[in-house]
Amino acid sequence: xxEKSKLWYLENFNLFKGLNSEKLEHLNKITxxxxxxxxxxxxxxxxxxxxxxxxxxxxxxxxxxxxxxxxMILGLINPGELFGEMSIYEENERTDxxxxxxxxxxxxxxxxxxxKFITENTELNLKLTRLIGLRIKKYTERIEELVFKDAxxxxxxxMIRLADDNxxxxxxxxxxxxxxxxxxxxxxxxxxxxxxxxxxTDLREKNIIDFDRRKLVIKDKDSLLKFIS
Amino acid sequence: xxEKSKLWYLENFNLFKGLNSEKLEHLNKITxxxxxxxxxxxxxxxxxxxxxxxxxxxxxxxxxxxxxxxxMILGLINPGELFGEMSIYEENERTDxxxxxxxxxxxxxxxxxxxKFITENTELNLKLTRLIGLRIKKYTERIEELVFKDAxxxxxxxMIRLADDNxxxxxxxxxxxxxxxxxxxxxxxxxxxxxxxxxxTDLREKNIIDFDRRKLVIKDKDSLLKFIS
DNA sequence: TCCTATCTGTCTAACATCCGACAATCTTTT
DNA sequence: AAAAGATTGTCGGATGTTAGACAGATAGGA
Numbered sequence: 001x002x003e004k005s006k007l008w009y010l011e012n013f014n015l016f017k018g019l020n021s022e023k024l025e026h027l028n029k030i031t032x033x034x035x036x037x038x039x040x041x042x043x044x045x046x047x048x049x050x051x052x053x054x055x056x057x058x059x060x061x062x063x064x065x066x067x068x069x070x071x072m073i074l075g076l077i078n079p080g081e082l083f084g085e086m087s088i089y090e091e092n093e094r095t096d097x098x099x100x101x102x103x104x105x106x107x108x109x110x111x112x113x114x115x116k117f118i119t120e121n122t123e124l125n126l127k128l129t130r131l132i133g134l135r136i137k138k139y140t141e142r143i144e145e146l147v148f149k150d151a152x153x154x155x156x157x158x159m160i161r162l163a164d165d166n167x168x169x170x171x172x173x174x175x176x177x178x179x180x181x182x183x184x185x186x187x188x189x190x191x192x193x194x195x196x197x198x199x200x201t202d203l204r205e206k207n208i209i210d211f212d213r214r215k216l217v218i219k220d221k222d223s224l225l226k227f228i229s
Numbered sequence: 230x231x232e233k234s235k236l237w238y239l240e241n242f243n244l245f246k247g248l249n250s251e252k253l254e255h256l257n258k259i260t261x262x263x264x265x266x267x268x269x270x271x272x273x274x275x276x277x278x279x280x281x282x283x284x285x286x287x288x289x290x291x292x293x294x295x296x297x298x299x300x301m302i303l304g305l306i307n308p309g310e311l312f313g314e315m316s317i318y319e320e321n322e323r324t325d326x327x328x329x330x331x332x333x334x335x336x337x338x339x340x341x342x343x344x345k346f347i348t349e350n351t352e353l354n355l356k357l358t359r360l361i362g363l364r365i366k367k368y369t370e371r372i373e374e375l376v377f378k379d380a381x382x383x384x385x386x387x388m389i390r391l392a393d394d395n396x397x398x399x400x401x402x403x404x405x406x407x408x409x410x411x412x413x414x415x416x417x418x419x420x421x422x423x424x425x426x427x428x429x430t431d432l433r434e435k436n437i438i439d440f441d442r443r444k445l446v447i448k449d450k451d452s453l454l455k456f457i458s
Numbered sequence: 459t460c461c462t463a464t465c466t467g468t469c470t471a472a473c474a475t476c477c478g479a480c481a482a483t484c485t486t487t488t
Numbered sequence: 489a490a491a492a493g494a495t496t497g498t499c500g501g502a503t504g505t506t507a508g509a510c511a512g513a514t515a516g517g518a
Binding site: 064066067070072074086088089090095096129130132133135136137139140142143144146147148190229 | 293295296299301303315317318319324325358359361362364365366368369371372373375376377419458
Binding site for chain 1: 474475476477484485
């Protein structure tokens with residue numbers, strides 16, 4: 001990878017927008033671009049956490065596994081987003097597991113280097129603080145959803161968020177591509193694969209959504225919103 | 230309330246330990262002690278968030294309410310702990326609701342004043358950052374629990390945490406006093422009051438715990454731990 | 459002190475969701 | 489192009505949890 005393009009990448013991460021070229025150059029020196037293959041791990045749980053990451057290309061899922069082998073997905077990471085940032089706050093090892101869902105390009109920064117860089121760039125500190133606030137908000141909302149909503153409502157909420165984050169408006173429809181496999185949706189919404197399937201096919205029969213392995217189309221968002229009232 | 234005792238209170242909050250008397254005096258000037266009656270609110274959801282709080286005495290529950298009136302408890306606050314601190318991170322209104330479970334004594338600090346105080350005391354900043362990291366960890370563990378564990382396991386995990394936080398070792402038993410009413414335990418563990426009751430009485434029959442309205446006694450922690458394996 | 463609220467304990471029926479099973483379809487590898 | 493593997497679709501039975509109902513116990517206010 002040419003150094004020039006790496007610099008360009010850095011500049012395009014939300015977090016780094018507005019930094020001057022001197023600072024970007026310094027950031028460039030302490031970062032490391034890396035290609036990750038499909039289904040390859042980026043880090044493991046219980047691994048000492050020395051780095052934080054930015055995603056340039058691909059999709060990452062952050063997961064946790066129960067004692068008896070069940071998987072839950074804590075969150076999905078899209079290009080331009082930071083992940084693994086908990087290593088700034090936790091002393092020891094990571095508690096989750098990051099996996100590339102498709103071929104990905106990531107940018108790694110050493111935790112200590114990044115900490116130092118932050119203290120020298122207080123405007124970054126503010127952005128980071130805001131980001132952490134958003135994370136907490138997201139997690140508490142997730143808890144709320146698990147407590148108050150049933151499986152169908154959780155799946156529908158997930159689709160709406162997915163469409164908001166990754167969808168393209170096309171006429172009156174919203175396209176999301178790629179979609180996720182049912183098992184992943186199940187692991188995100190805390191229900192079984194079969195329940196995901198039956199909810200999705202039911203909504204398709206009602207002409208509210210359409211989907212196949214690779215795409216999701218939301219044809220009638222208003223009806224979806226009614227379900228989660 | 231005499232000013233002298235208030236200063237003494239401040240000194241005893243974990244977060245402020247180690248501050249010199251000049252800084253404590255300044256803190257004293259920007260804080261406000263307040264008595265709160267049983268079942269009285271401290272702040273409401275959707276209220277502009279101008280203050281953060283420290284709890285000196287009593288117990289606080291942080292709750293959220295669903296559209297159809299069901300309550301969930303996001304967390305309990307014990308004396309010495311900070312709460313409402315999300316107002317530092319979120320711009321707008323609060324998303325939850327704080328209620329005194331028993332007569333309480335709290336200490337309020339204006340958000341902006343506190344922010345200023347932090348920037349002038351960087352060692353505090355570090356402590357606060359660590360605290361936020363712990364909050365995130367706690368929330369993600371809660372999500373994990375909701376996804377992986379059944380109702381009985383969640384209730385048992387809750388009792389163990391309660392005993393760790395508020396229990397007193399007495400011989401081979403751990404006493405927790407006061408206990409919570411079953412409905413509150415239900416709202417903390419995402420299940421119904423009836424389920425809480427049946428799990429508790431079942432454990433009592435097996436001589437693993439004992440309880441009544443005011444206390445919980447853990448008589449056989451090992452057996453409890455086996456349930457959550 | 460009595461009276462009223464609230465909380466606990468215990469049923470049973472209804473319900474949501476899971477789980478195993480298996481065929482059909484699509485994807486990847488050889 | 490064939491074979492192996494992964495994903496989707498669809499059953500029906502098993503299971504955990506809820507919700508309603510109501511009696512008895514306890515706490516708090518008049």
